[in-house]
Amino acid sequence: MAFKDGDDMGSNSEGGRLFSRRTALAGAAGVLALAGTGLMGCSAVGAGANDASTASDELTDEQKKLYKQIVATYDVEKQATIKERLDADCAACSYSETAPFVKADPFGTDTLSCYVRFATTDPVTVSYKVAGRKKTGDAPKVAAFSRTPRGGDTPSAEHEFKVIGLIPNHKNTVALTCTAQDGTSRTSTFTIETPALKGEEEEQLAVTAGESNTPLADGLFTILGNDSSKLDFMYLYDNTGQIRGEVPIIGYRSHRLLFPGDGSMIMSVSTTKMAQINAIGQVVNVWSTGDYELHHDYAFDDDGNLLVLASHAGSEADLDIDRAAAKDKGERANVEDLIIKIDVTAGNVSLVVDLGDIFPDLKASAKVASDGDLDWIHINTIQWLGGGTVLLSSRETSTVIKLTDIYGTPTVDWLMGSPDFWAGSGFEDKLLQAQGDFSLNAGQHSVTYLPSTDTATTGRYQVLLYDNNFGAAKSYPKFDWGQLGAAVVTDYSKGTHSFGRIFTVDEAARTYELVDQIAVPFSGYVSSAQRVGDSNSMLVASGRPRPLPSTIAMDFPSPPTRWKPKSTSTACTSTSCSARLRLTS
Template sequence: MSSSVRARLFKISAAIITIAIAVGLCLFYRDDVSAAIKQRRVERLNAQVENIYTTDYQTMMDEQLTKERDSKTRTVDDIYTKVNPYGTNTTSMYVYFTTDTASTVSYTVSADGYPDYTATAVTSDEAATTIRKAINASESSTGNTLSPSASDEDSVVSTVSEDSLASTTHEFLVLGLIPQVKNTVTLTITATDGTKTTRTITKNGPKLLGSEEVKLNETVTPDSSTLGELGNGLYAILGNDSNEQDFMYYYDANGILRGEVPVLYYRSHRLLFDNNGLMWLSASTKNFVAMNRLGKIVKNIDLGNRFILHHDYALDSDGNIVSLATDLQRSDHAVQDQVIKVDTSTGKVSLLVDFGELFADYKSTTDHSGIDESDPTAKNRWDWIHFNTIQLMDDGSALLSARETSTMIKINDIEGTPKLDYMIGEPSVWDGTSEQDSFLNKVGDFGDTGGQHSITVQYDSTLPAGQYYVYLFDNNFGYAMTRPDFDWTVIDGISTAQSSKDENSNSQFRKYLVDEQAGTYTEVQSFDVPYSPYVSSAQELSDDLNLVDTGMQGVFGVYDDNGQLKAQYTMNLSTAYIYRVYQYGFRGFYFA
């Protein structure tokens, strides 16, 4: 090869290398710029949500809405509307007008390419209180104050007279505007004499704050019969945790997004409805907030410097919150082993149970290891029991689910002098402790649970005194970071697979009959569901429908009592899992 050719090739090669380096630098720079832009967007959104959860913001928005609304008389011919007035539900629309005669109002949200969404609004505080008191009274009389389904609420509301729900002033939220498309909202106003008036509102749906799907992928589409059974309840997605901005979402039975509720961070674990017409939820590890039916945050309780909440909470008979928690001031860094009480009137926080003291012997046998899911930056944590559910029972006791020991634990007098009543699970986990004698006897041939979640106590008036059901999501996963030498395969059928994609593993929906008088528990129902070693939830929706969230797969489904899938939905995961999915009827809150 001549020297001139070699020189030419050298120049060409050098030019190619130079161009490649330049292109690489440009791509690197572009990626760096894109990352910086994304980070600024996340920071702005975080700041926006933090502002929403301030008293000043809520007051300012309330004053602005009132001024606009009351600038003229609002009748059916001049209806006032405002999208997401308090910043707490992106796709909601506030509606206000008056009528000459007492009436009820229903609405239908329509958008091209999407199924219609129809609901009957609760249009006054008086109507909301009437419905809520009826529901709570029914739950109290049966003992079912724990996880009411939409069908339970439907049956109660059907006994409330329509006249008591009618009003001449109509103020409510329309849920479910489809984002960034034309929405037609048809209002049907029905007077007590049966006369109907309709009005139509056209509104472009707002842009979402998050990146969630507007329509979930339906891997099993519900048929018309199943849709009828599911009713008008909404699936609340509780904890599709994100490294950016966290939300709670509402989806209808067609898998269509009907609500986007931003939270400060972490997640809401369940929704609680009090007798004052307020919905309580956790907005962070430090904050319990109460929202009214119009979306305004009317209370925001900060837990202070000592405690952070963890995974679950319940309303007691006085309307105060009893919550699982971590004590941040412990010198041994034990986590997820406390129960606290939050006075919803004063905001005072008090300790009810320190399980490190109650079960000191067992705790001392565990390895000092673990993480704090409520605080991912924490180090040297001791997650020796890891409670994930608390259910307040009608005798003043509480039933708790302890993931790390795969045990369900009943504590008597939870708000007084707490004392262990019984345990359900594999007794050998507690070998060598006095608590081992507290296990109920198993009746029948079935394996015990592994890392169970979302336990629910269910009373039944047909059962004798001292008997009730407990149903749950059995992760069927045998592992405890603080018990590395324990052989979990002593539990029949349990999996030790860490991956939710393990083809040989499954989780289960399970239901026990507990007989306190006999000191026994019996499995009365179970069926296999997709595998999730951690998190997940279960909820009975009706006599024959059960909602199950397989959290680590981002899939939730509705099953009949034989385990036959009637509907199934998948959601893109923000990071690792969806913590829970519960269906709520929202009667006496959003709906009449």
């Protein structure tokens, strides 16, 4: 089986990709022509192993009740019981296309969905359309929403699928179209009532059109989590800004969406749990990270197992750091310097790489933060290249790292970072040499490996990343990050632009050069950039910019001449700029 991560919607492994990803994604939420994968977080906060006991004190009694239901949602045995009941209900009666079995979100994995099942007398393909809504009072107009469910394009007489895109708090009319093999079709309808949204997100976002002649793909923008002190969800919005999906998670955020190729979707649902949701919405696997906390990226290896960036969450004896500077020595250190593996078959968790073993002197030189954390390297992206090789992004050192043989003897192949920072480290010979005059990447996120057809023979490929363009690290307060270049911001309050950047790496020559970049609203932390499929477009998400969070899509190679952030939307005015939603938080 070929495993591809969401990043492969075509981009980082964030396997795959970054905050938003554009490609045909047939996952647990149905067919998603666009999904978002966001490496949007920097600290591991949220529900841990004892999920039911970690509900925030800020929750109302009703929210606490809902939180317990969400925790129970990610119980595989309970999900299997729900499926058995559905099977029994369907077996008890004969359901046809004109009278299908319909159940609103039976698995609790998407508020705006329903489970549909029926049989036909002949093999047919199936599609559906969710009727729109006229503007009434304060309720805005909503357009119709059409999709072909997973498997719906293959003729069959047995049909079981998930309808997505329902309008919240509304009696939805859904039209089913069955097309026979001779090309004739027939349509029937059913109605299904949906509840109000469970979270506090907006039902409708503002959209500002750009000037590009390239139309948007008919997909969904996915917001991977809201890091709320209350309840957490993953949201899906269509191109008009209408919400089409609300996926409850236990806490934190779903950093990346991975797709094994069987119609299921794998994502994080808390700081200590990964879950697999199949195409009908059933949670079929949940893996615990045990004594580790996930820190915001993961990818498949060649065997389909999960490589997860993590921090120690177990015994303080495991931490191996000097905590003398900590104000509260009882606090857990969140070092974000590990790669663990989850065996998806056995569920076993094992430590693969401890970056402290590779860079011990660097770790020893780092300053412990006042809260007791030693965030000395802060790995925020992992990209699987195959054969035991990975690309990592280290925010704290403003360096992209290539490691080989991670399952054997992990070895640094190259570093893309500042020679000044790495001077005297013993790794000077691993530095790629920058070709040309440009400021170096500073605090970057979401590194994506983009090989070409001749990469295997030439050793040349491209690396796409979100360059936060913010030179700062609490672990190394004495280093002058202004040495990274004149464009690098060292005072957060003065930041104006971050960048989506593409570099060409030549491993034979041990060099790299900047081949393209687009200036985007400043975001000193988090954020991501990804190429849209195999196109010349880049989708960029600014997670903590000034003045507000935004998502902007741009076409290479011409950067926009200007951009104008607005209070409710993002305008990107250029012949090379496409319209996208502003995703505010």
